[in-house]
Amino acid sequence: MxxxxxxxxxxxxxxxxxxxxxISFSLVTDKIDFDGCDILLFTSKQAVKSAEAIDTGWKKYPAVAIGPATKKQIETLGGSVIYHPSSFYGETLSQHIVTYFKDKKILYLRPQKVSFDTKGYLERAGIEVQEQVLYETSCxxxxxxxxxxxxxxxxxxxxxxxxxxxxxxxxxxxxxxxxxxxxxxxxxxxxxxxxxxxxxxxxxxxxxxxxxxx
Incomplete structure (x- = not known):
């Protein structure tokens, strides 16, 4: 058989x-605006790779990572992870950020399309979120x-x-x-x-x- x-x-x-x-990935910007942010938020390892390709200065900022693969990618490229959740889904991560980082200004570096509205969730909880789309996917x-x-x-x-x-x-x-x-x-x-x-x-x-x- x-x-x-x-x-x-x-x-x-x-x-x-x-x-x-x-899927394939392509960058949609050639710069990242870090102005005023305290920490970075990554929800995919491709976002980390995209940040590295655009501006290696992202490594100056501590990062929150969703999922072990994203955490590993950040650390492999020389960044620092200050928090990663024990559960790996957007809503759980957002709840934890509300708990631990309510006084921080977060820059969410993301793909064009996301499966969970992290920015909206955090802003409803009173957390200031900037976001920047770094890349898009195509089939x-x-x-x-x-x-x-x-x-x-x-x-x-x-x-x-x-x-x-x-x-x-x-x-x-x-x-x-x-x-x-x-x-x-x-x-x-x-x-x-x-x-x-x-x-x-x-x-x-x-x-x-x-x-x-x-």
């Missing part, structure tokens, strides 16, 4: 998976013949990868989805077979996928 293929939809290929990147374009094979396990690493997948392919009932987190679940179509990774990390997604094909 043929082993089930594992497809990874994130932009970075990983060993043991078939790369099928669904890849694939012909039908590049659809995942029957029985495939497909790793979705963000809501964007779900949306872009369905711009390209139909869902086959033989597929199983592996999701990087609960927030991605609400973007699925009805009756899709799925599991959620134990941690919101690509490596954890791959481990979960491997457990399905063994």
């Amino acid at each position: 043929k082993k089930r293929d594992i497809y990874l939809l994130s932009p970075t290929p990983e060993e043991g998976t078939i790369p099928l990147p669904m 890849a374009d694939y012909p039908n013949e590049e659809a995942p094979s029957k029985g495939a396990v497909i790793i979705f690493t963000s809501p964007s990868t779900v949306n872009c997948f369905f711009q390209n392919f139909e869902w086959d009932q033989s597929y199983t989805a592996v999701l990087i987190g609960e927030a991605t679940k609400k973007y699925l179509k009805p009756d899709m077979n799925y599991v959620v990774a134990d941690e919101p990390l690509i490596q954890s997604c791959i481990e979960k996928a491997n457990s399905l094909v063994e």
Whole structure:
């Protein structure tokens, strides 16, 4: 019996998976306005990479990070993380910021589209938030013949990868989805077979996928 293929939809290929990147990133600005901010807020590692490409001065400011991958990216590039939450979703992070950073001026460096209105939530709680869009995402374009094979396990690493997948392919009932987190679940179509990774990390997604094909 043929082993089930594992497809990874994130932009970075990983060993043991078939790369099928669904999104690409492009910068939408060439400067960051840090004026008046005390701390930075990052909700994705791509935002950190984008900040690094635009102005390395971001590392002068302490950062709040959502998720371990974002925290790791900040530290890898030489920034400092003063807080990262134990839960990895926008609403939980925003509640924690209200608790710990109510007197701080926050600069939220973000993608063009976000799955949770962090700025709106914080401002309703009385926290001053500046925000700047650093990058945008776009969907890849694939012909039908590049659809995942029957029985495939497909790793979705963000809501964007779900949306872009369905711009390209139909869902086959033989597929199983592996999701990087609960927030991605609400973007699925009805009756899709799925599991959620134990941690919101690509490596954890791959481990979960491997457990399905063994």
